[in-house]
Amino acid sequence: MFSENTIKQLVNYKTPFYYYDLQLLHNTLDEVVKQSQKYNYHVHYAFKANTNKKIIELICNKGLGADCVSGNEVKHAIENGFVSQKIVFAGVGKNDDEINYALSQNIFCFNCESIHELQIINELAIKQNKVASIALRINPNVDAHTHQYITTGLEENKFGINPYEFDTVINLIKQLSNIQLIGLHFHIGSQITDLVPFKNLCLKVNQINHYFLNKGFDIAVINVGGGIGINYKEPDKESIIDFSAYFKVFNDFIELRPHQELHFELGRSIVAQCGSLISKVLYIKNGINTNFAILDAGMTELIRPALYQAFHKIENLTAKLHHLPLNKKYDVVGPICESSDCFGKAVELPETKRGDLIAIRSAGAYGEVMSSRYNLRDETKSYYSE
Ligand SMILES: Cc1ncc(COP(=O)(O)O)c(C=O)c1O
Incomplete structure (x- = not known):
């Protein structure tokens, strides 16, 4: 779904946001x-x-x-x-x-x-x-x-x-x-x-x-x-x-x-399938058994994983631009002060860095509509492909 041109366009928007195809x-x-x-x-x-x-x-x-x-x-x-x-x-x-x-x-x-x-x-x-x-x-x-x-x-x-x-x-x-x-x-x-x-x-x-x-x-x-x-x-x-x-x-x-x-x-x-939550990596925390990729999107933008243990495919779009192989596992988490604020555990991704653009896929249903301002988060924004 994400062509090189789309990814280059998405880099210009302030994350996090929903992107609809x-x-x-x-x-x-x-x-x-x-x-x-x-x-x-x-x-x-x-x-x-x-x-x-x-x-x-x-x-x-x-x-x-x-x-x-x-x-x-x-x-x-x-x-x-x-x-x-x-x-x-x-x-x-x-x-x-x-x-x-x-x-x-x-x-x-x-x-x-x-x-x-x-x-x-x-x-x-x-x-x-x-x-x-x-x-x-x-x-x-x-x-x-x-x-x-x-x-x-x-x-x-x-x-x-x-x-x-x-x-x-x-x-x-x-x-x-x-x-x-x-x-x-x-x-x-x-x-x-x-x-x-x-x-x-x-x-x-x-x-x-x-x-x-x-x-x-x-x-x-x-x-x-x-x-x-x-x-x-x-x-x-x-x-x-x-x-x-x-x-x-x-x-x-x-x-x-x-x-x-x-x-x-x-x-x-x-x-x-037409919606993805787009976010950027804020921090990487490498542990002994677990590495964390900490995103600027959290359960406030997409609550399904926390609420229903729902699975969403997670992709590193920046690494995709450079054709990097999947070679590392990360717990992909958000910034909200809740342990349940986790989008996926042991997710296979390429080597991931601060600033990388991350897509959480299949988020067009029960995503944006369930977003909240918990922790006084900014209102959720959205952009569209025509
Ligand atoms: C009464 C009713 N109709 C329709 C729907 C839509 O279901 P879905 O999004 O799975 O197609 C729901 C969802 O919970 C529902 O409660």
Whole structure:
């Protein structure tokens, strides 16, 4: 991804910063659109992955909808051109202001996560004299086989409505005057690199879809969330995931009735590979067993390694310019006063020096958007390739 010219350009910017390859994002989006349109599937971009204005502008221009998890995300989507009729709003703890705002904007659908939330949305909709379209977020109890912090579809997770609550929910919905059940929503977790959990999800969706039909609800929208993973180890070998295989699993295994629409909420697979965190080496500390490369970026710019023990490929761009071989191991750490402020242990790099430019790859999703000002750090900046 980093040509000599790009590296020479990056040297001029003050580190640390995010660098986005907009051409890669453009190509990724074209592939998402092409593969999903084969089956007339609807894709909402999961805003939580990255809300950088240039990124969402491009995504909006390609016609995707938005999947939001806060009132401010809904607002950000609308202010940046997303049509409200393509916005879905999820989250276990939507507050009254957020619900009121989303109602006032006539969004496509609230993904409701509990019985109590259904009652509150109904009350607020009555006050606005509106009918809220809702999808029930269902906890399908499908194991995503991913990191425990990013699995969401098991009964022990806080998300969604459990199957044993269905009869109560159905009776309640029949009584609530200002909500209309239009959809069933599922999301089993994130960074799922095997397609089998998605096949299992389809089989569960079929059962539940049938159950609701038998109870008199001919649901229009099935939303299967996001979660398809990317290649963090070799970002250049697979800079765009196999969207064709991903959507095909759903086409093969989900049983939709002719009028039913299938919706997706993809985040990471769209934006992760186009972003890198660029940093400079401040100090080298050579030890007996461990050498440290201390960067000017830390967990304040990219918290995923500290939060989820996430792996990111780390490259010394300066050494790459000089074609130096990988010959030394470093613990690559940041400047923050926390031991967890570590991007990678025993990372194989070329001989690394103060001032070398370092790229932490595949950081376009859940990177910049999770950055903080902890330790009163400067605000995170970003630059773009056109
Ligand atoms: C409800 C919901 N939909 C979609 C996503 C996006 O997932 P991903 O970025 O793995 O595609 C998430 C992520 O956590 C989510 O919670």
